[in-house]
Amino acid sequence: MRDITELPRDLFLLIIAYLPPRTCVRCRRVSRQWFAAFTSQDISLLLLRWNFPRCREMRLAAAAATLSSLSPQALDSLSSSNLGVELKCFTAETHSWSWTFAAVARRYHHLGHAKPRVVDKIELAGPNQDKDSRTSAFSFRGVAPWNRYLRLNQNTANFHYDDPSWWYSQEDGVLVYPTAATPMDRDAGYIYQVLDLSTGTQVSVPFDVRQKHIRRVRLAQGVLVIEWAEALPYHQLNDREVVHRHFVTAFDVVRLPSDPARACGAPDATTGWTWTVKLRSEWKLHFLGLPLNRSDRFFSAHTATHYAVYFWQPNRSLYQDDPIEQLAVWDISSPSTYRPSEDPNGDNKQEVPERAHSIPVGLWNGAHSGANGNGTTSDRAVSSSAHPARDTKLSLAKTTIASGPRVIRRMAWRELGFYNLRQRATPQLRNLALDDRNLYFVEEEHRWADGQHSSLSPPRVHHVRCTGIPIIPTPACATSSPPKRPPLAVIHNSSTVSDPTDGPVLGPIWVDACGADGDVNMSFCRRAAASSGPVPALESWATPQRIQLGTLNNSSPEYIMGLLKSRGPPSADGWAWTTSTATANSSHLQSTSNNSIGGGSMSAQAVISSFLEYPQRWPGWAPCWRHEDFPYLTVAEMVDFPAGVRITARHCFMLETISVHVRPGSISIKGANGGLLDDDDEVLDAKKKKRNSASRKKKRVSNGSMSTEAVRSEEVQFGDDMWSELVHKGYIAGDERWVLGEGEDGRITVVRF
Numbered sequence: 166m167r168d169i170t171e172l173p174r175d176l177f178l179l180i181i182a183y184l185p186p187r188t189c190v191r192c193r194r195v196s197r198q199w200f201a202a203f204t205s206q207d208i209s210l211l212l213l214r215w216n217f218p219r220c221r222e223m224r225l226a227a228a229a230a231t232l233s234s235l236s237p238q239a240l241d242s243l244s245s246s247n248l249g250v251e252l253k254c255f256t257a258e259t260h261s262w263s264w265t266f267a268a269v270a271r272r273y274h275h276l277g278h279a280k281p282r283v284v285d286k287i288e289l290a291g292p293n294q295d296k297d298s299r300t301s302a303f304s305f306r307g308v309a310p311w312n313r314y315l316r317l318n319q320n321t322a323n324f325h326y327d328d329p330s331w332w333y334s335q336e337d338g339v340l341v342y343p344t345a346a347t348p349m350d351r352d353a354g355y356i357y358q359v360l361d362l363s364t365g366t367q368v369s370v371p372f373d374v375r376q377k378h379i380r381r382v383r384l385a386q387g388v389l390v391i392e393w394a395e396a397l398p399y400h401q402l403n404d405r406e407v408v409h410r411h412f413v414t415a416f417d418v419v420r421l422p423s424d425p426a427r428a429c430g431a432p433d434a435t436t437g438w439t440w441t442v443k444l445r446s447e448w449k450l451h452f453l454g455l456p457l458n459r460s461d462r463f464f465s466a467h468t469a470t471h472y473a474v475y476f477w478q479p480n481r482s483l484y485q486d487d488p489i490e491q492l493a494v495w496d497i498s499s500p501s502t503y504r505p506s507e508d509p510n511g512d513n514k515q516e517v518p519e520r521a522h523s524i525p526v527g528l529w530n531g532a533h534s535g536a537n538g539n540g541t542t543s544d545r546a547v548s549s550s551a552h553p554a555r556d557t558k559l560s561l562a563k564t565t566i567a568s569g570p571r572v573i574r575r576m577a578w579r580e581l582g583f584y585n586l587r588q589r590a591t592p593q594l595r596n597l598a599l600d601d602r603n604l605y606f607v608e609e610e611h612r613w614a615d616g617q618h619s620s621l622s623p624p625r626v627h628h629v630r631c632t633g634i635p636i637i638p639t640p641a642c643a644t645s646s647p648p649k650r651p652p653l654a655v656i657h658n659s660s661t662v663s664d665p666t667d668g669p670v671l672g673p674i675w676v677d678a679c680g681a682d683g684d685v686n687m688s689f690c691r692r693a694a695a696s697s698g699p700v701p702a703l704e705s706w707a708t709p710q711r712i713q714l715g716t717l718n719n720s721s722p723e724y725i726m727g728l729l730k731s732r733g734p735p736s737a738d739g740w741a742w743t744t745s746t747a748t749a750n751s752s753h754l755q756s757t758s759n760n761s762i763g764g765g766s767m768s769a770q771a772v773i774s775s776f777l778e779y780p781q782r783w784p785g786w787a788p789c790w791r792h793e794d795f796p797y798l799t800v801a802e803m804v805d806f807p808a809g810v811r812i813t814a815r816h817c818f819m820l821e822t823i824s825v826h827v828r829p830g831s832i833s834i835k836g837a838n839g840g841l842l843d844d845d846d847e848v849l850d851a852k853k854k855k856r857n858s859a860s861r862k863k864k865r866v867s868n869g870s871m872s873t874e875a876v877r878s879e880e881v882q883f884g885d886d887m888w889s890e891l892v893h894k895g896y897i898a899g900d901e902r903w904v905l906g907e908g909e910d911g912r913i914t915v916v917r918f
Contacts, residue, residue: 170202177202178211186216186270204263213266219808220269221901229256247337247387247420254422254437272902275918276810279825279881284890287913288345289330290356303343303356305330306378306394309459311592315798316615320818324614326800326895331913333898333905334384335805338363339418339440340905341370341384342913357382357391359418359440362903362915368440372414378457380411386469388497389416389442392450395506399454403481409457411450412506413472415497415570417443446501448570450474466597466604470498471637472570473597473604477588487589492576494604494636501569515569574636574670584634584674591620593630598784602672604636605784609791611798624680627792633675633785677787781806797822801897801906808901813880814892821888824880890914 169180181189181203189212193200202208213223232243232252243249275282290303310325331342340360354373361367370389376396383390391414398407423439455461455478465474471494478489503515581587586606588594593608608630612623782804790813791799797815804811809828816822891897891906891914898905903917 168196168198170198181208181212182215186212186266187274190267190270206262209262209266213262213269217269217273220273221808222265222269224807225252225255226260228252232256247418250420250422250438258437272918273827276825276827276901277881279823279883281883281887281916281918283917285915285917287340287342287360287915289907289911289913290343290345291911302354303374304378304396305343306380306457308380308462308464311462312617313614313619314616315611315613315818317613317818321615322798322816322818323800323895324611324616324798328381329894329896329907330379330382331907332382332384334387334418335898335900336385337387337418337420338900338902339384340913341382341389341418343374343379359389359442361440364438366439368442370416370442371444372416378409381465383465383467384418385467387418388445388467388469389418390414390465390467390472391416392465394455394457402456406456406458408454410454410506412447413450414447414504414506415445415467415472417445417500419443444500444502446497446499446570447504447506448495448497449505451476464594464597466599467497468599468601471495471573471599472497473599473636475594475597475606477592477594487578490578490581490587492574492581492604493572494574495570496573497570499568499570503569573638584632586632586634590618592618593620595788598631599637600784602635602637603633603675603785605675606632606634607784607788608632609788626680627795627798628678628680629787629789629791630676630678631785631787635670635672638670675785677785679787679789679792800892800895803897803899803904805900810901812897812899812904814888814895814897816888821885821892823883823887823891825883826880887916891916 169177172180184192189203193203210226213220217223229252243253271282307328307330310327313324315322315324331340333340338361340362341357342360343356344358354375355369355371356374357370357372359368359370370391372391374393378394378396379391380394381390381392392411393414394409394411397409399410400408402408419441420438421441423437450463455463455476461476461478463474463476465472467473473492473494475492476490480486480488501515503513505511505514508514578587593610595607595609598605598607610620610624610628612626614620614623790802793799794815797817797820800814800816802811802813811826811828812823813826814821814823890908891904893909894907896906899916901918903915905913905915908914
């Protein structure tokens with residue numbers, strides 16, 4: 166025997182299992198025999214499973230292996246989902262696992278060293294800040310943030326940032342931005358583009374930006390929402406202010422095969438898929454309109470089926486000082502071609518019944534809304550209590566006739582005060598969040614906050630709070646008795662339900678708060694400290710088990726799913742990696758196992774939910790990540806939960822840093838180094854940094870015991886210049902492949918790994 170490649174296969178696998186990924190790629194350059202051995206399909210796939218079990222490519226491969234057991238009818242049903250189209254294209258394509266392993270190893274090498282592989286710049290259309298946008302093709306007038314900033318002695322820092330004019334969707338991997346180039350549809354005013362960063366495919370959004378002021382852009386769950394105002398004022402508010410009508414236009418961003426007439430992965434196909442943007446609906450944001458100033462503000466959030474907005478306006482009355490506050494929730498699941506912006510007089514408006522005008526005080530336990538905006542009992546509430554069955558039939562009949570967005574909930578001062586959500590003159594609201602049934606108010610206050618809207622009684626350190634209220638009606642089972650009140654954030658999987666907007670609102674109020682006052686030295690909160698230490702039962706839920714060669718092809722889909730599916734912890738311990746869909750996916754798999762497709766195989770929706778849905782942190786938890794490293798303030802974070810990659814941007818006045826953290830279990834290496842570093846000098850530097858970091862963290866413990874932070878995975882910092890390239894708007898996005906942000910030069914920076 167003259168070479169290790171001539172060893173028996175089992176001995177050869179035992180040896181290469183101890184090699185870091187970078188060394189495995191370098192071994193290809195030794196000789197032809199080594200190149201043939203380390204580039205073979207089975208060895209490359211095995212190395213990919215061993216070293217990067219949670220990378221995107223492995224999740225796609227596991228899902229594709231599961232889909233192979235589905236019936237043709239189930240495979241056809243995947244075309245209705247963006248993830249399903251990606252799965253079908255991935256399954257039809259022929260993959261080179263040797264190239265994939267080299268690309269993934271290179272990606273995690275750059276991630277582990279916080280070094281960009283490629284930095285791309287995307288030009289944005291220059292916003293026109295003038296009051297008249299008729300002379301410019303694009304005008305972005307973002308909603309003003311609160312007038313609060315951090316002040317300590319003579320040092321100041323940002324506490325709020327302006328909204329960006331672009332957005333990135335982690336679920337679909339697409340970027341929506343106003344292009345500065347000259348697209349073919351620019352003459353029609355279609356400046357906003359949808360860019361697929363993986364394929365380079367770019368399509369125009371059919372939205373004319375001329376004579377409009379864009380207020381906010383957001384893409385979530387395949388639905389693009391553009392909030393905008395007319396350039397010309399609608400009416401005179403007072404002697405100094407005018408009101409502009411505001412609208413919301415929603416689009417469906419749909420992934421399609423590049424050539425529907427042929428199967429994905431054809432030899433002459435350039436890319437596996439393309440994108441199309443279709444109008445879903447449009448509705449009026451505010452019934453009177455809003456002034457374009459820095460005093461009137463609104464916060465919004467949306468899902469694929471609902472849209473919520475909160476208004477905060479200064480009271481212009483001489484007899485009232487409290488600001489005007491109101492909340493509205495729309496059901497946007499029904500598409501409609503009617504555009505109220507093109508029908509000022511409402512001649513073609515379709516009458517869409519509003520399910521509930523307001524939630525009266527005291528009905529938080531789940532009854533129909535029975536009061537209008539004036540607090541009087543409506544006729545619908547009276548009839549509902551007298552003839553519930555008849556009203557249900559009437560509401561279902563109306564639902565089949567009416568289409569388009571409709572308001573399902575409204576709240577004014579009194580209702581918001583009942584839930585302790587009124588912001589008054591010192592607002593603390595940071596953002597809104599929505600899930601299947603609940604609306605969450607995320608509030609924040611800082612000890613060093615200063616400005617017009619800062620609190621008169623600041624907290625001890627840094628206080629965050631999340632208040633969840635059941636705002637979206639629960640589907641009522643049509644063949645059984647009324648359902649019992651479920652706990653907050655329970656997902657219903659009933660197969661026979663009536664109109665979702667006709668059910669009762671069930672569930673109590675949810676409040677989760679954290680004051681970041683763990684001890685007398687004002688260390689960061691207990692939840693953040695728990696997540697910094699050893700993750701509880703890491704092997705049982707975080708790290709996928711290693712799969713033997715051929716398991717993906719020979720084992721059942723249920724077995725593969727049990728090996729690769731990422732499971733979440735049952736509590737808030739380790740909150741930084743706790744997701745909201747882990748428990749839901751498990752329950753969904755159990756509920757669909759009896760109703761499978763294709764003779765005992767799992768349903769297509771179960772496959773998509775288990776492998777490729779990007780879970781997010783449950784919005785009901787208070788955002789403790791903001792003060793996890795106090796006195797540093799975490800400005801923004803990008804978390805790819807399935808891959809276990811987290812990039813954070815923190816600042817402490819003049820000290821600014823961006824760091825990356827790869828979760829233990831995302832990379833599994835059996836080498837002596839125990840990490841991505843395989844050079845001797847890099848290993849020594851890493852050990853020195855680890856000792857220094859551990860010594861610094863021990864000093865931060867006040868009770869004399871050793872902190873669990875010493876065993877925390879090291880965060881690697883980017884270069885100092887990356888802050889000005891990414892965090893100018895206080896917003897970063899991306900996934901394990903890249904991170905995006907807006908720089909000081911007004912361009913989008915795409916850092917590829």
